[in-house]
Amino acid sequence: MNQKPDLTFRLATESDVETIVFMLADDPLGKKRERAELPLPRSYVDAFLAIDSDPNNELVVAQSEGKLVGFLQLTLIPYLTYQGGWRALVEGVRVAPGCRGQGIGKSLLQWAIIRAKEKGCHLIQLTTDKTREDAKIFYENLGFKATHEGMKLHF
Amino acid sequence: MNQKPDLTFRLATESDVETIVFMLADDPLGKKRERAELPLPRSYVDAFLAIDSDPNNELVVAQSEGKLVGFLQLTLIPYLTYQGGWRALVEGVRVAPGCRGQGIGKSLLQWAIIRAKEKGCHLIQLTTDKTREDAKIFYENLGFKATHEGMKLHF
Numbered sequence: 081m082n083q084k085p086d087l088t089f090r091l092a093t094e095s096d097v098e099t100i101v102f103m104l105a106d107d108p109l110g111k112k113r114e115r116a117e118l119p120l121p122r123s124y125v126d127a128f129l130a131i132d133s134d135p136n137n138e139l140v141v142a143q144s145e146g147k148l149v150g151f152l153q154l155t156l157i158p159y160l161t162y163q164g165g166w167r168a169l170v171e172g173v174r175v176a177p178g179c180r181g182q183g184i185g186k187s188l189l190q191w192a193i194i195r196a197k198e199k200g201c202h203l204i205q206l207t208t209d210k211t212r213e214d215a216k217i218f219y220e221n222l223g224f225k226a227t228h229e230g231m232k233l234h235f
Numbered sequence: 236m237n238q239k240p241d242l243t244f245r246l247a248t249e250s251d252v253e254t255i256v257f258m259l260a261d262d263p264l265g266k267k268r269e270r271a272e273l274p275l276p277r278s279y280v281d282a283f284l285a286i287d288s289d290p291n292n293e294l295v296v297a298q299s300e301g302k303l304v305g306f307l308q309l310t311l312i313p314y315l316t317y318q319g320g321w322r323a324l325v326e327g328v329r330v331a332p333g334c335r336g337q338g339i340g341k342s343l344l345q346w347a348i349i350r351a352k353e354k355g356c357h358l359i360q361l362t363t364d365k366t367r368e369d370a371k372i373f374y375e376n377l378g379f380k381a382t383h384e385g386m387k388l389h390f
Contacts, residue, residue, distance in 0.1 A: 097315070100315055101315060104315060104316055110316070113316070113317050113318070114316070114317075114318060115318055121318055121319070123318050123319035123320075124315055124318065124319040125319070126319055127313045127314060127315050127319030127320070127321075128315060128319070130313035130321075131313050131314075131315075134291065134313070136289065136291070137312065137313065139315070153314060153315075155310075155312050157292065157310050157324075157326075158282045158285035158286050158289070158292065159282060159286075159308060159326060159327060160252070160255055160256060160259060160279055160282050160283060160286075160294070160308075160327065161259055161265070161268070161269070161326070161327050162268050162269075163268070163269060163270055163276055163278050163279065164276070164278035164279040164280070164281055164282030164283070165278075165282070166282075166285075169312075169324070171312075171314060171316070172314060172315065172316050193388065196390075197390055201390070202389065202390055203387055203388065203389050203390065204387070204388050204390075205362065205385070205386065205387045205388070206386055207360065207362060207383035207384065207385050207386070208383060208384050208386060209382060209383055210382055210383060210384060211382075216384050216386070219386050220386075222388070223388045224386035224387060224388045225386065225387060225388070226384040226385065226386050227364060227365055227366075227385070227386075227387055228362035228363060228364055228365060228384075228385025228386070228387065229362065229363050229365060229371050229381040229383075229384075229385055230360070230362050230381070230382070230383025230384055230385035230386075231360065231361055231362070231363060231371070231374050231375075231379035231380065231381050231382075231383070231385075232358055232359070232360045232379060232380060232382055232383065233348065233358065233359050233360070233377070233378045233379045233380070234357065234358050235351075235352055235356070235357055235358065235359075
């Protein structure tokens with residue numbers, strides 16, 4: 081695996097949203113549910129502004145050689161369970177198609193784990209579609225355990 | 236199933252936290268991880284205050300005959316995925332031990348589904364521990380599908 085030498089992480093800005101949406105659509109599941117067209121549907125920008133203004137939501141992008149090569153969203157949530165513990169939730173992990181197999185996804189998740197610890201979380205969690213066959217192993221290699229059923233109800 | 240006739244729902248207040256924590260501890264998984272003692276460890280109150288002050292977190296209690304009989308936490312999260320769609324996340328669903336089999340859990344979830352729709356979410360999701368054998372069927376009966384692995388990493 082050729083690790084990108086200059087991989088950096090930062091919070092996404094509004095000017096990243098187009099790139100992110102086109103990456104979301106360039107995916108077997110994403111292409112059915114996104115509208116990657118210009119101008120971008122307003123709902124994407126509104127969602128970005130909601131994320132950006134919420135201290136408990138962080139949309140993080142990985143950058144290499146000046147290009148956006150991956151991203152994920154981290155949500156920090158306070159709960160009464162576990163003695164009033166905070167959890168981190170990861171969603172929407174993506175790596176640019178031309179940049180896979182270079183450890184970017186792993187680095188993004190490692191970034192998220194460190195960030196969750198810094199923010200005082202006792203646990204980081206995510207759900208992964210059972211049809212993404214490699215994803216479960218990818219997360220297991222990072223220390224995640226598939227102890228739960230991830231259940232969804234679409235309206 | 237004897238449905239409680241006077242079941243009502245409201246946001247939890249600080250004076251409910253003791254009752255909630257003792258209910259969290261009265262559970263096969265919860266008893267290993269909670270500290271249900273008086274005075275309550277400060278971390279519970281701090282977590283409640285964080286939940287209560289966050290417009291995207293709602294701790295909801297079900298009440299019947301003046302008694303707190305169940306609760307859950309709903310978190311509303313904006314995402315870029317699904318055209319900038321909001322999701323609702325359910326956690327910490329509990330029904331008081333003496334009040335099970337009366338439809339309270341079902342009513343709590345139905346409340347959460349309606350609330351998630353009112354708040355503009357396109358999806359409601361949760362994870363349930365694979366050792367809670369009845370829970371998966373309970374959620375399937377409400378329309379949830381176990382399409383995802385729920386993966387956790389404890390620090």
